[in-house]
């Protein structure tokens with residue numbers, strides 16, 4: 001009896017599947033986006049999406065504390081990568097994407113429907129069959145959290161607050177001396193690329209006051225160029241820098257590297273060392289690590305490669321750390337520990353070394369380097385002669 005019922009059930013489902021294939025084969029069903037969905041289809045798709053996101057978000061760890069720097073980093077990327085589809089405060093979605101099916105929603109009204117872990121999951125993995133893309137790399141949860149930090153504040157952001165942050169400082173600070181901006185060597189393409197870099201790094205590569213973006217001014221040409229190349233090939237994974245670097249031609253990369261390397265960050269007016277607010281005890285501990293390393297665990301002195309404030313790094317591929325935001329430095333060290341920080345051909349030196357540092361030591365040494373005034377490569381090489 002049971003066997004008979006089972007065979008009937010199998011036969012029926014086989015017939016149903018065959019009917020569905022036949023229906024698809026006739027081509028009667030329209031896949032045109034202009035047709036919209038039947039209300040029942042729309043309900044079903046929406047229900048499936050909500051259930052899938054809720055279930056998968058259970059596996060997401062709880063969010064790290066959100067900082068101002070994370071908010072700014074998320075905002076910078078949002079302006080170029082998300083606003084063209086979703087719109088932004090003061091920038092309505094454009095007419096073309098409104099005709100997508102489903103259309104990308106206005107996130108200011110949708111964000112409150114989701115918990116931070118759910119937003120994280122959506123932004124990291126994207127949504128199948130909708131046009132909502134996944135994060136360009138699956139290795140940078142820190143970047144995805146930065147985007148969530150921004151999304152959480154999006155509903156209250158006014159166009160007056162959002163606009164200037166999204167555009168960045170396109171003009172030189174008025175007090176800046178002229179020679180620090182050698183726009184001369186930049187060709188037409190590089191000038192327009194510089195407008196992009198400036199939104200986040202500042203037009204003179206000075207970074208931003210919240211410490212969301214690393215300073216580029218005064219790093220060596222070799223380090224800047226090799227870093228751009230490693231972002232472009234994905235050897236240094238970053239969902240924020242990878243899409244930017246992929247767009248650059250070889251020549252443009254070279255010109256931009258030459259440009260930022262030639263700027264003396266010390267000449268920049270109003271430059272406050274980022275670590276000024278850190279506790280003096282922490283900075284002293286950091287100085288000890290920078291000068292002597294952590295001998296018990298075989299960690300060498302950082303200054304032997306990176307220099308301090310004034311001696312320049314000892315090799316063109318060793319970046320200067322002085323005056324770099326503390327949060328940026330400690331994030332990079334944490335990435336090495338997770339195996340998610342690639343870089344130039346010299347980067348594996350750091351991978352081994354970072355493993356020997358405890359979280360407290362990372363905090364201290366980052367606060368120390370951040371408290372030093374940044375000095376341009378050219379200037380520091382002269383001083384050490």
Ligand code: HEC
Pocket residue numbers: 049078081082083084085086100102103104105107110111113119122123127130131132133147
């Ligand atoms: C090519 C267009 C496109 C881009 C670019 C895009 N999205 Fe989306 N996004 C969509 C579409 C379409 C949906 C709607 C999915 C749906 O309704 O099921 C969506 C949905 C979402 C949702 C869920 C909202 C909800 O309640 O349904 C979030 C959150 C989101 N996107 C964030 C982002 C972020 C952050 C970025 C930038 C990193 C981004 N999106 C880039 C098209 C895009």
Ligand code: HEC
Pocket residue numbers: 073076077080193194196197198199200201212213214215216223224225227228237238240241244248256319
């Ligand atoms: C949307 C913001 C944004 C834009 C636009 C942007 N950057 Fe970046 N950049 C970042 C972030 C964030 C990082 C840190 C990446 C990481 O954590 O791996 C970074 C890192 C870098 C680094 C590595 C710095 C170091 O000390 O290792 C270089 C070099 C760089 N960017 C160059 C550029 C250039 C050149 C442009 C313009 C063509 C540009 N960036 C545009 C956000 C941006």
Ligand code: HEC
Pocket residue numbers: 214227289290293299300301302303304305306317318319321324329330332333342343344345346347349350353365
């Ligand atoms: C033997 C040389 C060497 C020593 C010693 C060294 N580093 Fe590095 N460090 C490098 C190199 C090379 C890079 C560049 C990696 C890349 O991106 O290719 C780097 C990069 C970094 C970065 C990333 C900077 C940026 O702009 O993205 C940080 C942070 C850093 N090192 C911290 C430290 C600390 C802290 C110590 C001491 C505990 C240390 N390093 C000791 C060689 C060294």
